[in-house]
Amino acid sequence: xxxxxxxxxxxxxxxxxxxxxxxxxxxxxxxxxxxxxxxxxxxxxxxxxxxxxxxxxxxxxxxxxxxxxxxxxxxxxxxxxxxxxxxxxxxxxxxxxxxxxxxxxxxxxxxxxxxxxxxxxxxxxxxxxxxxxxxxxxxxxxxxxxxxxxxxxxxxxxxxxxxxxxxxxxxxxxxxxxxxxxxxxxxxxxxxxxxxxxxxxxxxxxxxxxxxxxxxxxxxxxxxxxxxxxxxxxxxxxxxxxxxxxxxxxx
Numbered sequence: 001x002x003x004x005x006x007x008x009x010x011x012x013x014x015x016x017x018x019x020x021x022x023x024x025x026x027x028x029x030x031x032x033x034x035x036x037x038x039x040x041x042x043x044x045x046x047x048x049x050x051x052x053x054x055x056x057x058x059x060x061x062x063x064x065x066x067x068x069x070x071x072x073x074x075x076x077x078x079x080x081x082x083x084x085x086x087x088x089x090x091x092x093x094x095x096x097x098x099x100x101x102x103x104x105x106x107x108x109x110x111x112x113x114x115x116x117x118x119x120x121x122x123x124x125x126x127x128x129x130x131x132x133x134x135x136x137x138x139x140x141x142x143x144x145x146x147x148x149x150x151x152x153x154x155x156x157x158x159x160x161x162x163x164x165x166x167x168x169x170x171x172x173x174x175x176x177x178x179x180x181x182x183x184x185x186x187x188x189x190x191x192x193x194x195x196x197x198x199x200x201x202x203x204x205x206x207x208x209x210x211x212x213x214x215x216x217x218x219x220x221x222x223x224x225x226x227x228x229x230x231x232x233x234x235x236x237x238x239x240x241x242x243x244x245x246x247x248x249x250x251x
Contacts, residue, residue: 003053004249005034007044007067008060013188013214016058019242031055041066048102056249057087058242064134071104078106081141083134086245105248108138111241113146116209119230120178124207126150128168128176130195131183132159135211139180149178154195170201179224181210186218194219204228213238 006016020033036047041063048054059067064083068074071084078084084104091100127143129136132155143149153162163172173179179197186194197220202208206229210218213235221231 001053002029002031002055003034003051004031004056004058005036005047005051005054006058006060007036007038007047008063009037009039011035011037011060014060015213015238016060016242019239023246038063041070044070054089056089056245058245059085059087061133061135068104070102072101074104075106077109077141078104080145081106081109081138083108083137085134085138085241086248088248088250106138107241107244107248108135108237109142109146110244111237111239112139113142114240115234115237116142116180116207116232117147119207119209119232120147120149121205121207123205124149124178126152126176127178127180128152128154128163128172130154130179130181130185132162133182136182139182139211143178143180152176165196168197170198173198173201173206177205178207178209181208181212181218181220184212186210186215186220187212188214191215192219194223197223199223199227202227202229204230206230208232210234211237 006014017033017035024031064085068084084106086105086107088103089100090103127149129139129151132153140151143151155162158164181195202224208221208224208229208231210220211234212218213233216233225231
């Protein structure tokens with residue numbers, strides 16, 4: 001049976017297995033989708049070796065960057081982003097090579113851009129990106145390269161060209177009217193937490209997008225909505241990037 005799957009740690013929160021299992025059943029595809037919960041990226045070669053029926057993988061935190069060292073080829077977009085979340089095994093035709101070549105792609109940027117684009121207004125010129133992990137790099141690429149929006153990272157520790165949370169003032173939020181949460185803050189079970197922002201400075205001009213989708217309405221979103229901001233969670237992005245994975249796998 002053809003096998004697809006997800007590598008990451010932890011995976012208890014992931015929706016991918018349910019999504020693809022239901023899709024296989026709906027479309028009459030004889031395949032299975034498995035969770036490969038590994039505690040170290042060094043276990044990745046064993047997954048490939050022990051599962052010759054693998055036809056595609058998704059990659060989630062914390063391995064979107066670490067997995068790149070094990071791939072034979074990476075798409076130009078994934079290289080520019082610096083993170084991979086889809087792997088497609090391709091037949092290797094050269095004599096003397098192993099049977100498949102592992103090619104890395106990034107579907108985060110596709111899902112995010114298609115999801116946020118309908119909500120953008122002409123005054124949305126600058127965006128704050130909360131967090132600096134693998135997903136944040138795809139978000140920055142999408143905002144700048146696909147949507148023409150200037151970005152700045154916000155992190156807990158100082159970094160060149162970015163902000164710390166302590167740096168953010170009401171004046172900062174008047175300049176940056178799009179805020180994308182790429183951190184896990186507010187994710188279940190820590191639903192009473194939210195990024196430390198001056199929410200009182202937000203207005204109906206702001207757009208808050210949270211990659212977190214469990215809960216469907218995070219405290220970050222609630223506080224923004226209370227100030228009149230437009231808010232959206234990451235569930236649609238997940239569905240769109242899953243469908244993009246489907247295409248990368250040649251389904």
